[in-house]
Amino acid sequence: MRVAIRGIYTTALTRLFSEAGHEVVQATAPIEERFEREFSDGPADLACETSRDRQGVSLSGVPEAVEEAKRLLAVGRDAFIWEDPTPLGAVFEGRVEGTRGGGAVVSLPEGRGYLPFDDAEGYVEAGDELRVQVTELAAPWDEDDPRLTTTIRARTPGGLAALEKGQSGIDAPDAETAGLVDLLSVEIPEEWGVSLGRRARGASLDDLNEALSRVTTLAEEYGDGGANPYASAWCWFGRESRFSLDGVRREITATMAGHHRIKAGSNRASDAVDFAEALCEPTAFPFDAVASQFGPRAGDELAIEHGKPGGRVITLGRGEVIEYDPEGSITLRREMTPGGSYDALGTSRESGDVAITTLKEGRWWYPTVYRDDDGESKGTYVNVCTPVELFPTSARYVDLHVDVIKHPDGRVERVDDDELAEAVGAGLVGEELAEKARGVAAAIERALD
Structure with missing residues (x-):
């Protein structure tokens, strides 16, 4: 499978997925430098992203890829993995329970979601039945609800390409990348606009063709009432698991003891780790220095x-x-x-x-x-x-x-x-x-x- 990885665990997880025979795509420049090779910018089967609080990662993509990732990420006894009943990109028939802040609380077949009024088409009130799509996941350990929209988008994991219903034209990082769409063999369905992520700038024609072919098929499924071919899950890393990932990362680059444990604490601490590792490599977890x-x-x-x-x-x-x-x-x-x-x-x-x-x-x-x-x-x-x-x-x-x-x-x-x-x-x-x-x-x- 092909996986796009983002966040503080990227180096260790790139090593894990690569060693298991999978292809990491859409890598950042620091990762390419660290691994001393170039990575493809092609479409991903799986997106692996660090949670907002840095305690773990979300997994979203084709079900087979999510299952394989769940197996690989069981890196310690204190790693917990949970299925997400509201996968990223999933489309549901929901019912508005009421309003909260600047949006509506929507009851879904399993759980509920939050629909900001700015992401809703038309006026929304309690009792309305809406077709909504999940645009942002919420970790099971977080108090937030998944975020919803009434605008349906078909997208690849990792965000290389997407189609948006009710739109037209091409939204791309630059005019040159937008012009490449005309060279592809994919026929974009009517009433769907093309959106290309910034990684599309470096993607090959074959990669773009495959990505748009995927989202075109997905758009057709949404149009036929299909819910979503993707799955999502969450992995929470405990302290033992974070130190295990330190060991994996250390095989690639200088990694201080407690690297992931410290980075999980705050953005400031994360920056400090990068600075410290640029100077030296502490051999023991420096609790007092960190605290x-x-x-x-x-x-x-x-x-x-x-x-x-x-x-x-x-x-x-x-x-x-x-x-x-x-x-x-x-x-x-x-x-x-x-x-x-x-x-x-x-x-x-x-x-x-x-x-x-x-x-x-x-x-x-x-x-x-x-x-x-x-x-x-x-x-x-x-x-x-x-x-x-x-x-x-x-x-x-x-x-x-x-x-x-x-x-x-x-x-x-x-x-x-x-x-x-x-x-x-x-x-x-x-x-x-x-x-x-x-x-x-x-x-x-x-x-x-």
Whole structure:
């Protein structure tokens, strides 16, 4: 297959796909320089793009290509992959639920999407039934909805060429590239305009001919009521997976320890990595240097972003960093709101209670001690999870269900093994990862008993 790759994981993924016998296309100049060869600008079967928050990648393309990519991207025990029920480019019959901000919330066969009024043809109100197309995906760990439009476009993965319904003429990077369309053997269907991406400037006539042939066939399918021949999926990389990708990238170019982990933190951190690697190659993950520049540090506010194996992320709350260890750990203090009880512990949650959480970069668990306003312990909850990552504004991981608790009377209890077993049975957690979680839980149980 042919794959177009964009984002902070590009070098490592170019290596992975190439080693597996696949062709990387539409590569940027830095990638061509790094791999010391030229890449084709032809149409892709698959587009692989880094998510907006840099935590993983989206996959969109022909179903066979998406399946192969899912296999290749399982680079670590803490890599999670989820199907997207609203693939990029998919066309649905939707119903407007209501409005939000500058657009409409549209109910789809599976889930919902967001239609900006600027992307809608005509006036839109609740109860309208519309034919819409997905133009922008939303990661399962993100709170956003996929973005929709009522203008139907047929496009190749990677954006080399597209046809837009209701338009005419040719939209191209320059007049010379636009003139090439007249030399091709493809017959553009009526009432569809041609749009060529900037990569079309360097594409061969054969590549352009193939790309326009593909989108012409797709346009005909849309016209006949077809939904979409493409599939989409998401891959979330955990800390262990990011370090695995570091190793792949290191085979091609100088790569500091924690390259992808740091780049995933922020755009500023990403730029700093590029600068550091241009000067030297640190051999160990420089947590203190990274946190000193970008956070978290003592006094900062940090959110605990609790990922679930099904793809959702729940923010457990935000607290103040009250202790910072340059070796890679922080202590977080959160003031608790009264009402109800603490999960599994059963002790009541009262006014004046605080939660003291210690999070260590790379560790497969973290403890939270709940205390009342007199400082007395109301129990300890140890969460077992994929390796913790301490980003500038949040701690991130994926919960592995099984946990260990210590009651105020000293009794130690292991909980939620059944939920982990269910997640394994549902295909959400791999058996190797589950065994790691059980082993971690057993070790914690012994240490606390």
